Amino acid sequence: MTRPDKHTVALLGNPNTGKSTLFTALTGTRQKVANFPGVTVEAKLGTLTLDDAEVTVIDLPGTYSLAARSPDERIATEALLGRIPGTPRPDGVLIVLDASSLERNLYLATQVLEFGLPAVVALTMVDVAKDRGITVDAHALSRQLGVPVVPVNAPEKQGLSDLRAELHRALHHPGQALAVPFGDEFDEAVTDLHDVVCDLSVKLGFKPARPEALRLLVDGAGPFYDECEQVGGQAFLDEFNKLRQRASGGRSLSMIEAQGRYGLIGRWVKEARKSEDDGRRTKTDRVDALLTHKVWGTLIFVALMLLVFQSIYSWAGPLMDGIELGIGWLGAQVVNAIPEEMETLRSLLADGVFGGVAGVLVFLPQILILFLFIAILEDLGYMSRAAFLMDRLMAPLGLSGRSFIPLLSAFACAIPGIMGTRVIEDRNTRLTTIFLAPFMSCSARLPVYTLFIAAFVPDDGVGPFNLQGLVLFAMYWVGVLFAIPTALVLKRGILKSKITPFLMELPSYKMPRPGAVARVLLERGGSFIKRAGTIIFAVSIIVWALAYFPRDSQVIEKHDAATQALNERHAAKVAMIAKSGGFTDDDPALVAAIADMEELAAVHEESVATAKDEIDDAIELEAALAERSEAFTAALLELKRRHGGAFEPAQEIHTSRAEHEEAVAGIENAKAGELLAGSFLGRAGHAIEPAVRPLGWDWRIGMAAIASFPAREVIIATLGTIFNLGGEQDEESEGLRGVLRNAKDEHGNPLFTLATALSVMVFFALCAQCAATLAVIRRETNSWKWPAASFVYMTTLAYIGALVTYQVASALGA
Amino acid sequence: MLEYAIVALVVSAAAAFAAWRVWRTLRVSQGKAEGHNCAKCPAALKSE
Numbered sequence: 001m002t003r004p005d006k007h008t009v010a011l012l013g014n015p016n017t018g019k020s021t022l023f024t025a026l027t028g029t030r031q032k033v034a035n036f037p038g039v040t041v042e043a044k045l046g047t048l049t050l051d052d053a054e055v056t057v058i059d060l061p062g063t064y065s066l067a068a069r070s071p072d073e074r075i076a077t078e079a080l081l082g083r084i085p086g087t088p089r090p091d092g093v094l095i096v097l098d099a100s101s102l103e104r105n106l107y108l109a110t111q112v113l114e115f116g117l118p119a120v121v122a123l124t125m126v127d128v129a130k131d132r133g134i135t136v137d138a139h140a141l142s143r144q145l146g147v148p149v150v151p152v153n154a155p156e157k158q159g160l161s162d163l164r165a166e167l168h169r170a171l172h173h174p175g176q177a178l179a180v181p182f183g184d185e186f187d188e189a190v191t192d193l194h195d196v197v198c199d200l201s202v203k204l205g206f207k208p209a210r211p212e213a214l215r216l217l218v219d220g221a222g223p224f225y226d227e228c229e230q231v232g233g234q235a236f237l238d239e240f241n242k243l244r245q246r247a248s249g250g251r252s253l254s255m256i257e258a259q260g261r262y263g264l265i266g267r268w269v270k271e272a273r274k275s276e277d278d279g280r281r282t283k284t285d286r287v288d289a290l291l292t293h294k295v296w297g298t299l300i301f302v303a304l305m306l307l308v309f310q311s312i313y314s315w316a317g318p319l320m321d322g323i324e325l326g327i328g329w330l331g332a333q334v335v336n337a338i339p340e341e342m343e344t345l346r347s348l349l350a351d352g353v354f355g356g357v358a359g360v361l362v363f364l365p366q367i368l369i370l371f372l373f374i375a376i377l378e379d380l381g382y383m384s385r386a387a388f389l390m391d392r393l394m395a396p397l398g399l400s401g402r403s404f405i406p407l408l409s410a411f412a413c414a415i416p417g418i419m420g421t422r423v424i425e426d427r428n429t430r431l432t433t434i435f436l437a438p439f440m441s442c443s444a445r446l447p448v449y450t451l452f453i454a455a456f457v458p459d460d461g462v463g464p465f466n467l468q469g470l471v472l473f474a475m476y477w478v479g480v481l482f483a484i485p486t487a488l489v490l491k492r493g494i495l496k497s498k499i500t501p502f503l504m505e506l507p508s509y510k511m512p513r514p515g516a517v518a519r520v521l522l523e524r525g526g527s528f529i530k531r532a533g534t535i536i537f538a539v540s541i542i543v544w545a546l547a548y549f550p551r552d553s554q555v556i557e558k559h560d561a562a563t564q565a566l567n568e569r570h571a572a573k574v575a576m577i578a579k580s581g582g583f584t585d586d587d588p589a590l591v592a593a594i595a596d597m598e599e600l601a602a603v604h605e606e607s608v609a610t611a612k613d614e615i616d617d618a619i620e621l622e623a624a625l626a627e628r629s630e631a632f633t634a635a636l637l638e639l640k641r642r643h644g645g646a647f648e649p650a651q652e653i654h655t656s657r658a659e660h661e662e663a664v665a666g667i668e669n670a671k672a673g674e675l676l677a678g679s680f681l682g683r684a685g686h687a688i689e690p691a692v693r694p695l696g697w698d699w700r701i702g703m704a705a706i707a708s709f710p711a712r713e714v715i716i717a718t719l720g721t722i723f724n725l726g727g728e729q730d731e732e733s734e735g736l737r738g739v740l741r742n743a744k745d746e747h748g749n750p751l752f753t754l755a756t757a758l759s760v761m762v763f764f765a766l767c768a769q770c771a772a773t774l775a776v777i778r779r780e781t782n783s784w785k786w787p788a789a790s791f792v793y794m795t796t797l798a799y800i801g802a803l804v805t806y807q808v809a810s811a812l813g814a
Numbered sequence: 815m816l817e818y819a820i821v822a823l824v825v826s827a828a829a830a831f832a833a834w835r836v837w838r839t840l841r842v843s844q845g846k847a848e849g850h851n852c853a854k855c856p857a858a859l860k861s862e
Binding site (some may be wrong): 538776 | 817818820821824825829831832835836839840842843844
């Protein structure tokens with residue numbers, strides 16, 4: 001048996017050419033595919049098997065050129081030269097060309113082909129081009145380029161086997177470098193500069209390629225320039241400047257390069273493309289005229305976003321109730337399986353695991369609904385229209401559409417948003433965008449908003465909308481509102497820079513692909529569950545331990561003794577009532593009468609609660625309650641007739657038992673509250689309470705907010721644990737929402753009002769509560785200064801925002 | 815005793831996991847480890 005050949009192929013192309021879809025189709029690697037320029041900001045690796053060869057495919061970031069302007073472009077060049085540590089040097093390239101925008105796509109192709117690696121071209125978007133009346137002759141194009149050109153349709157899996165066969169053939173033949181004619185002076189200057197940098201190769205540690213010398217000459221910047229300057233010193237700089245002057249002949253070097261390349265491309269395209277474009281407006285043009293219109297486009301955008309936030313509430317409700325019931329049932333089964341004397345272990349499971357971390361999982365449907373909309377709109381091609389609309393609003397802030405794309409990604413998660421800023425050429429604009437990304441409401445904030453909105457904002461209609469959906473929509477804008485002045489201050493102050501024009505591509509509309517949408521949902525849902533199962537789980541357990549220990553035995557003994565005394569008093573009272581009716585307390589007639597009485601009372605209570613829940617109209621409710629009260633009285637009379645002499649003592653015992661149970665529950669709650677206050681968490685909480693009081697919070701909310709600094713969703717688990725341990729649980733409440741609604745402060749007043757809930761939400765909208773984001777800011781800026789500034793600034797802003805919100809909302813009576 | 819042993823084990827495991835995440839986050843911040851969404855990303859291997 002022979003060992004398979006091993007090869008490495010770089011996959012390159014403009015953004016939004018279907019490159020990522022082709023990568024997935026070839027390698028089967030799971031990857032997010034989005035119809036949006038600049039989404040692929042990180043390269044991915046996949047493996048492709050070609051008969052006897054195993055090919056590693058590197059999916060490089062989508063880029064328009066190899067100029068050393070933005071980090072993405074640099075990465076593409078360095079990957080082609082095999083200079084990225086840990087990534088093998090490619091021995092072939094697969095270039096993706098969009099048939100509907102051939103000229104612009106061929107610009108990058110000419111730069112890549114200059115490297116002389118064996119190459120194959122995959123021609124995508126042939127159907128889109130056809131819709132626009134454009135036909136590309138792949139054979140003619142192949143003759144012009146001197147490399148195989150294969151039309152492919154990756155989503156339909158068409159042309160993939162031909163592409164594999166051509167790739168296999170190309171990898172076994174040497175490639176030929178493309179020579180683009182730029183003019184004699186320019187070409188000679190490139191050759192001379194190549195000689196100069198080759199002389200530095202020992203000091204550089206590698207032999208520079210000719211295309212690198214070309215890039216160095218034209219760009220006059222970038223890491224290669226820095227290295228040459230470092231090792232070559234002034235002698236290199238003198239020679240370099242002389243050559244640049246000679247090559248330019250008084251003109252711009254970028255212009256000479258563009259003219260040379262586009263001249264060649266023009267000749268190629270003339271041979272290979274047939275266009276039936278008669279100046280008609282395509283369907284896409286007509287739809288775009290509406291969707292990118294200053295007024296109508298903005299209105300449609302706002303309406304779409306409102307629809308998304310409304311749906312989060314109206315669709316997720318039943319699913320959330322289902323999950324809540326399921327988790328509650330599972331929790332009861334698990335906890336009941338533990339012997340009652342193992343009180344600590346039962347509390348760990350009931351309050352830490354099921355009361356805490358499992359509560360976070362209830363929010364999965366809302367996350368999925370949000371991403372269902374985002375995935376559909378992205379795949380449809382709408383998101384770039386939204387970016388186009390927003391680009392107009394960015395200019396006054398000193399930012400461009402290039403910043404908008406990472407900021408839009410940050411609405412899902414700040415981390416890919418921050419990594420997405422690598423496409424921004426200007427350092428100061430990039431730093432500003434990095435600083436703004438954590439202000440966008442990421443999906444981790446969604447459960448926090450929806451929990452507090454569902455618990456404290458009334459479910460009323462406001463015109464065609466629902467108040468809860470409107471408040472959620474508003475919460476998503478809080479971060480944006482604070483980001484605007486922040487951007488203004490930064491861009492006009494310490495991070496001042498010129499705005500570079502941003503050319504945005506509006507891709508053709510496509511039918512959303514169910515597979516791509518499903519993949520986004522799987523990835524997002526999976527990552528949410530993973531967070532719940534790892535970091536949130538760990539923090540919940542730690543919070544439980546801090547809130548459970550130490551257990552003050554004096555407190556336990558004091559309350560247990562009180563309960564014991566109550567029990568004894570109740571038993572004596574029951575015996576006395578029974579005796580006064582001529583019964584013993586275990587007389588079967590009396591026991592049966594009490595059982596019937598309790599059943600009747602339970603049925604009546606449930607029917608009253610249902611009526612209160614279902615009937616909104618006050619007059620109707622009063623009538624319904626009167627009707628139920630009459631039915632209850634009639635049933636009581638029936639019980640009296642049936643049980644005769646046992647009825648009166650049974651009724652008395654029933655009333656006394658209800659009072660007794662309430663008194664015992666009161667002692668249990670007091671005991672739980674006292675134990676929690678004496679725990680490590682309780683003591684720390686009371687120490688910080690003066691700081692959070694002005695926000696309308698008590699120490700429990702303060703501790704939950706502090707525990708959420710590693711990750712925001714932790715607050716849900718922490719509140720669940722703290723309030724369960726503190727004896728706030730209520731059997732009739734709907735999960736954590738009900739627990740929060742019923743929570744009382746030390747004076748017995750409701751702990752949360754609408755003002756408190758709004759204050760918590762504003763704090764979470766503005767605070768930098770995500771350790772992973774701060775770590776990525778440190779990595780991307782290569783300094784602790786930026787994450788520290790971001791943390792201090794956002795936390796201060798969050799505190800002031802929550803303070804003002806609470807004080808104003810309270811003054812308005814909320 | 816068994817009960818306290820189980821509780822102690824679970825709480826220590828959670829604390830150890832949290833400590834490991836803090837350590838890993840610090841490594842990610844210095845570009846020494848792969849972090850969120852950075853699996854196999856050549857870009858993540860080279861500090862800016």
